[in-house]
Amino acid sequence: MAQKPQKLRITPSAGAAVEVLFNPTEYTISQSNLYADVRPEGTEQPILQFVGGDADELSLDLLIDTTDPSRGVRDANKLAKPILDLARIHKDLHAPPVCTFAWGGEIMKGVVTSLRRQFLLFDPASGVPMRILISLSVKRYRTLSEQITGMNRQSPDRTKSVVVRQGDTLPSIAEGAYGDAAMWRPIAEHNKLADPARLAPGLVLEVPAIVPALRRGA
Incomplete structure (x- = not known):
C-alpha cells in the first residue's frame, strides 16, 4: 500500500494545529544582517559597522481549493480561517501565536508577520470564492534566553x-x-x-x- 504523503503542519502555541490541504510547491528562507553607516570625516563612503543579525524569514504560499465536491464545503473562506487566525491576536496570549511549521521535520518556529489572500476562482452562481492562494511571511521567533545562550557559544x-x-x-x-x-x-x-x-x-x-x-x- 502506498504511503500517504505527509502534509505540512502548523502548530500554534495556542489553539488547534493546522494541516494544509495542499503542500506548497516551494518555500523560501531568507537571512539578513543589520549594518549601520559610520561616516568618518573626510572619507568618500561610510564604513559599515555590523550591528546584529536580523530574524530569518520564511515565505510560502498555501492553496485553499473547494472545487472537489467531496470536501463538502463550497466557501473557501471557511477552510482558510484556521490559517488566517495564525496572524490574529489570540484572546489568551494578547498577541498572535508563535507557530511551528513542520514538513519532513521542523522548518521554522516563528510568528506570522504578514498574510496576503489572492482570490482566484469563484462559484459562477453565487460568487462565493472557491480557490484562495494565501501568501505567508513568517519571522523566526527566539526567546531572550535562547538568544543569550546562542551568544554565549560565540567565544x-x-x-x-x-x-x-x-x-x-x-x-x-x-x-x-x-x-x-x-x-x-x-x-x-x-x-x-x-x-x-x-x-x-x-x-x-x-x-x-x-x-x-x-x-x-x-
Whole structure:
C-alpha cells in the first residue's frame, strides 16, 4: 500500500494545529544582517559597522481549493480561517501565536508577520470564492534566553575590530565585546591610546582576545 504523503503542519502555541490541504510547491528562507553607516570625516563612503543579525524569514504560499465536491464545503473562506487566525491576536496570549511549521521535520518556529489572500476562482452562481492562494511571511521567533545562550557559544576569545561611533566610550565598547564595562583597559593598552577618555568617531580599534586570567574576578 502506498504511503500517504505527509502534509505540512502548523502548530500554534495556542489553539488547534493546522494541516494544509495542499503542500506548497516551494518555500523560501531568507537571512539578513543589520549594518549601520559610520561616516568618518573626510572619507568618500561610510564604513559599515555590523550591528546584529536580523530574524530569518520564511515565505510560502498555501492553496485553499473547494472545487472537489467531496470536501463538502463550497466557501473557501471557511477552510482558510484556521490559517488566517495564525496572524490574529489570540484572546489568551494578547498577541498572535508563535507557530511551528513542520514538513519532513521542523522548518521554522516563528510568528506570522504578514498574510496576503489572492482570490482566484469563484462559484459562477453565487460568487462565493472557491480557490484562495494565501501568501505567508513568517519571522523566526527566539526567546531572550535562547538568544543569550546562542551568544554565549560565540567565544570572545578572539581579536575583533570595531569602528568608534559618536558617543562610544571604552567602557561601552568593552561591555559590548566582553559583557563587562570594567574590561576597558586591555582595549586601551592594546591600541596604545594616549587619552582613553577621548575617542574620535571613525577610529578603528582592535578589541583583543580575552583569556580567563583577564576576566573580571578570575
